[in-house]
Amino acid sequence: MTRETTVNIALAIALLAVPIGAQFADHPFIITLSTKVAIFAIAGVGLNIALGYGGLISFGHAAFFGLGGYAAGILASQALNYEPLVTWPFEIQGTTQMLIIWPVALCICGAAALVIGAMSLRTGGVYFIMITLAFAQMIYYFAISWPAYGGEDGLSIYVRSKFPGLNTLDPITFFAICFALLIAVLGFSVLLTHSRFGLALSAARQNPQRLTSVGVRPFQVQLTAFVISGMITGLAGALYADLNRFVSPAMFSWHTSGEIMIFVILGGVGRLFGPLAGAALFILLEHLLGGITEFWQFLLGMLLLLIVLFARGGLIGLLAGGRGNV
């Protein structure tokens, strides 16, 4: 077992142990924080596929986070109001079933990522960053000016979506769902990065022309990765909507894109458990330093600066050493 695997297992156990301990100590707030870590980590795992393995610096992943959130919010809101979502050509009802909401969120985010990726990937470098940002901001301003679903005020969902056989309103149960999904997407990420596709994605980051010369078109590989990445981040958005029982245009804003990127960078770009480590550190800093000073983000900025300058492997790199995938 490598040192990184040990660190990864320790992190997963820690994320599991904290809310279980909080359950026994009757601290539901800690469980909610742990759930938030798991959800943010899922969003980061999504971005890590594009950014870490594919070298695609997307500054617009908030678009997928928000679309996933709004998919959950709109479906639940329509179901709770007993109003069909669509009446023509056939009637589609809203739903509060997670097992329906998740695939819908995944499909919407996949379609959006396909369009955004197909256009953005025709550029590179700073233009890719700006186009992904522009798409996210475009959707952000659309959400603000969409009164049907709360516009700038956002949309309250009132009840948490349901999962067959589970009481999702119980914080520890909802955490368990999010944790299980996190493990699932991490497992998927391992399979993906070790597959021939994953290797081609890494190769496309390092030398696209060389990859072309062995018969693989980098555009297709990168677009597929971008779509998968957007879908996973969208799933996190759907869970986040259920966690807060509220969605707002802020989910689409560039702040959110920046935060997802910070999770990945803090934890370690291209490191499997980097997003989890980064999200946990972010939430920890937010609540520890946020209680001391309202300028906690200044300190976060300093930490980010130190990591970028002196610890490129992020927290996982510091703990486990090695070079990861980047």
Added chain:
Amino acid sequence: MSKLLTLENVTAFYGASQALFGVNLEIGKGEVVALMGRNGMGKTTTIRTICRMLPHSSGRIFFAGQNLEKMPSHKAARLGLGLVPEGRRCFSGLTVHENLLAASRDGYWTFQQVSELFPRLSERRDQFANTLSGGEQQMLSIGRALMTNPKLLILDEATEGLAPVVRQEIWSAMFKLKDEGLSILVIDKSLRELTAIADHCAILEKGATCWSGITADLVPDITDRYLGV
């Protein structure tokens, strides 16, 4: 012998400046052809044109019965063009095994086959490509091209900058590939090795084919005229 690759009066430009002025080349199935010429005569440009990294502006290129005009580089590679580029250019962040796997396509050549050709790659299986010696990187680069199961292996500066012992290993491997019936187009500085392995030779001067024929006809008079410094 049926022709696998044919170039007819190929011209090509880098922007406004013309680099190829009429290249003619033929490679038959199972044949080894050496592309020769002094530095800057258009050897690498010819290869870039064949592999569709540079479009040709006139003339015709046929490979495996297909006209390569307007064909993108990745599709030409899938037709069976396996390129070993000048300067190796392995995927530095991937291990030896991953480099080979990323390029693999179904066929005779597998990791096992490549390992038998270059046992050193098997020993370095989990080592990152950028930690390999120059010779090992060249072996990896050849292995990567073979993993695409090419019909034609193209080597640009096959042994440039390598130690004599390693060069010998590379040439031995190429003789094995020739014996297995693989078609090869090779560029190298070593005239002695090239003439030993090649069935045919083509010499480029100022971006055009100035001589081509069977290796036995490559008399000193011709090499002195076109390849002498």
